[in-house]
Amino acid sequence: MMNTYRLQARAAAEASTGAPARHPVAIVGAGPVGLACAIDLAQHGVPVVLLDEDDTRTMGSRGTCLAKRTLEILDRLGVGDECVDKGVGWDIGRTFFRNEEIYCFNLQPQPDHHRAGIVNLQQYYLEDFLLRRAQSLPLLDIRRQHRVVSAQAGPDGAVLRIDAPDGAHTLAADWLVACDGARSTVRRSLGLDIESTPFMDRFLVADILIKTDFPSERWFWFDPPFHPGQSVLLHHQADNAWRVDFQLGWDADPELEKQADHVIPRIRAMLGEDHDFELKWVEVYTFQCRRMPHLRHGRVLFAGDAAHQVSPFGARGSNAGIQDADNLGWKLRLVVQGLAPETLLDSYSAERLAAAQENMQNSARSMDFITPKTRTTLAFRNAVLGLARHYPFARALVNAGRLSVPTVLKESTLNTPDTTQYTGDMVPGAPCDDCPMRAQVDHFWLLSRLGGDFKLLVYVEDPANVEQGTALQSLHGGRLSVDVMLVTPKGGRSPHGLLVIEDYTGRFAERYDAQPGAVWLIRPDQHIAARWDHLDVALVREAISQATAQA
Numbered sequence: 001m002m003n004t005y006r007l008q009a010r011a012a013a014e015a016s017t018g019a020p021a022r023h024p025v026a027i028v029g030a031g032p033v034g035l036a037c038a039i040d041l042a043q044h045g046v047p048v049v050l051l052d053e054d055d056t057r058t059m060g061s062r063g064t065c066l067a068k069r070t071l072e073i074l075d076r077l078g079v080g081d082e083c084v085d086k087g088v089g090w091d092i093g094r095t096f097f098r099n100e101e102i103y104c105f106n107l108q109p110q111p112d113h114h115r116a117g118i119v120n121l122q123q124y125y126l127e128d129f130l131l132r133r134a135q136s137l138p139l140l141d142i143r144r145q146h147r148v149v150s151a152q153a154g155p156d157g158a159v160l161r162i163d164a165p166d167g168a169h170t171l172a173a174d175w176l177v178a179c180d181g182a183r184s185t186v187r188r189s190l191g192l193d194i195e196s197t198p199f200m201d202r203f204l205v206a207d208i209l210i211k212t213d214f215p216s217e218r219w220f221w222f223d224p225p226f227h228p229g230q231s232v233l234l235h236h237q238a239d240n241a242w243r244v245d246f247q248l249g250w251d252a253d254p255e256l257e258k259q260a261d262h263v264i265p266r267i268r269a270m271l272g273e274d275h276d277f278e279l280k281w282v283e284v285y286t287f288q289c290r291r292m293p294h295l296r297h298g299r300v301l302f303a304g305d306a307a308h309q310v311s312p313f314g315a316r317g318s319n320a321g322i323q324d325a326d327n328l329g330w331k332l333r334l335v336v337q338g339l340a341p342e343t344l345l346d347s348y349s350a351e352r353l354a355a356a357q358e359n360m361q362n363s364a365r366s367m368d369f370i371t372p373k374t375r376t377t378l379a380f381r382n383a384v385l386g387l388a389r390h391y392p393f394a395r396a397l398v399n400a401g402r403l404s405v406p407t408v409l410k411e412s413t414l415n416t417p418d419t420t421q422y423t424g425d426m427v428p429g430a431p432c433d434d435c436p437m438r439a440q441v442d443h444f445w446l447l448s449r450l451g452g453d454f455k456l457l458v459y460v461e462d463p464a465n466v467e468q469g470t471a472l473q474s475l476h477g478g479r480l481s482v483d484v485m486l487v488t489p490k491g492g493r494s495p496h497g498l499l500v501i502e503d504y505t506g507r508f509a510e511r512y513d514a515q516p517g518a519v520w521l522i523r524p525d526q527h528i529a530a531r532w533d534h535l536d537v538a539l540v541r542e543a544i545s546q547a548t549a550q551a
Contacts, residue, residue, distance in 0.1 A: 033304030040329030063318030
């Protein structure tokens with residue numbers, strides 16, 4: 001049931017004799033998280049060596065749901081359009097109890113968003129797109145069939161022992177990023193703990209090929225007649241593929257349940273006799289919530305499944321890992337380039353542990369609702385589902401996997417606290433909302449112009465009349481450059497040569513609670529670091545220092 005295709009190895013192995021070659025950054029694990037982190041660093045000028053023990057990719061869909069926030073990150077990595085063009089976007093989800101729909105939801109009820117709430121795309125396509133992007137970057141050295149046997153950490157970096165086709169050798173790095181999955185060799189080599197909460201249940205996950213007129217929506221059943229007493233999830237993917245998740249129960253035999261003569265009747269019961277399908281891939285999983293207590297250990301950093309795992313309901317696994325890479329990339333880059341102290345990386349651990357804890361709590365609550373453990377909790381769950389047909393308060397209690405949303409980093413030490421009252425969601429620590437914008441006749445999306453560096457947005461009625469224009473120019477340049485963008489409802493030009501973008505739909509003013517004179521400092525990962533109701537360049541400089549752990 002497993003199809004693979006071979007990828008070409010790249011780059012020669014390190015010499016097996018003499019002192020190990022030393023690299024600024026080594027990343028272990030070339031899955032989506034490792035590739036994303038490597039691309040982010042390399043496209044911003046940091047040399048990276050990326051190691052992976054395999055040179056194949058499995059054909060199972062694995063992590064299939066790319067959340068809107070993740071798509072925005074993939075845009076900055078240069079593969080967003082490919083993912084959207086190949087994948088299946090959706091905003092509508094439907095929840096069923098037995099044979100009746102009890103409610104539906106819309107991830108984006110308001111227009112003027114660049115990306116869909118979710119795009120479903122098999123993981124092997126995502127890895128293909130990321131790998132091609134990685135291979136185009138001259139500063140990124142990809143080494144496949146390089147198995148890390150052990151890792152040793154020291155005060156100035158790490159040393160890896162590697163088995164490769166050219167023989168065993170060692171490799172040294174100033175910084176090591178472990179993206180080597182749930183069974184992380186790096187984590188085990190360093191003797192580091194990971195806290196675990198297992199779920200006493202098993203789930204069968206299958207990919208099927210089928211031609212159908214089913215809409216591209218998320219369908220989730222509680223206790224359906226075709227799989228009584230359990231839950232089922234159905235997703236549309238690329239190439240007429242559909243992903244099906246069947247709850248099995250703890251007593252299910254994983255090896256038996258994977259057999260085609262067990263899987264096919266389950267799918268036939270769900271689809272009915274009128275739909276022919278082809279079974280392409282199947283696996284049985286036991287899920288658990290796990291996380292490391294700390295993600296930074298000196299010069300070694302952990303990301304993705306090596307650092308934390310959750311259940312798949314809610315699309316929080318691969319999305320969280322790619323958001324780890326997004327958080328880590330700019331911080332490690334500034335440290336390697338001597339633009340920020342090493343302590344900036346402590347904020348990576350703190351911020352992404354907060355996100356991991358939030359994901360674990362949401363995942364645990366979803367699993368408790370999906371898989372009640374007692375008759376009492378089952379009766380409560382079914383009562384809620386019955387009431388949800390008619391009452392909005394009950395719908396809010398239904399939990400079929402609260403879908404992935406980005407964590408708002410309200411407690412981050414990198415934030416500059418507000419000194420003025422604001423409305424809306426764009427608080428310090430929040431990821432930026434996207435909006436349609438234009439400059440002259442060029443239409444674009446705001447996040448595409450924010451890029452991956454520090455930005456300062458200044459909302460003005462007339463860009464020709466900006467106080468401290470010369471001082472704003474001074475922010476662009478020096479060791480840590482900050483680009484200034486004037487946002488205006490009317491368009492125009494700046495006499496100081498600053499970029500002017502027009503909020504021609506008014507969405508920016510609405511989503512950012514923009515008043516004339518307001519200012520926002522945006523981090524390279526497009527989270528808000530600070531905001532003010534008036535421009536004061538001295539305060540901006542202080543906030544930049546705060547956001548780079550130099551305050």
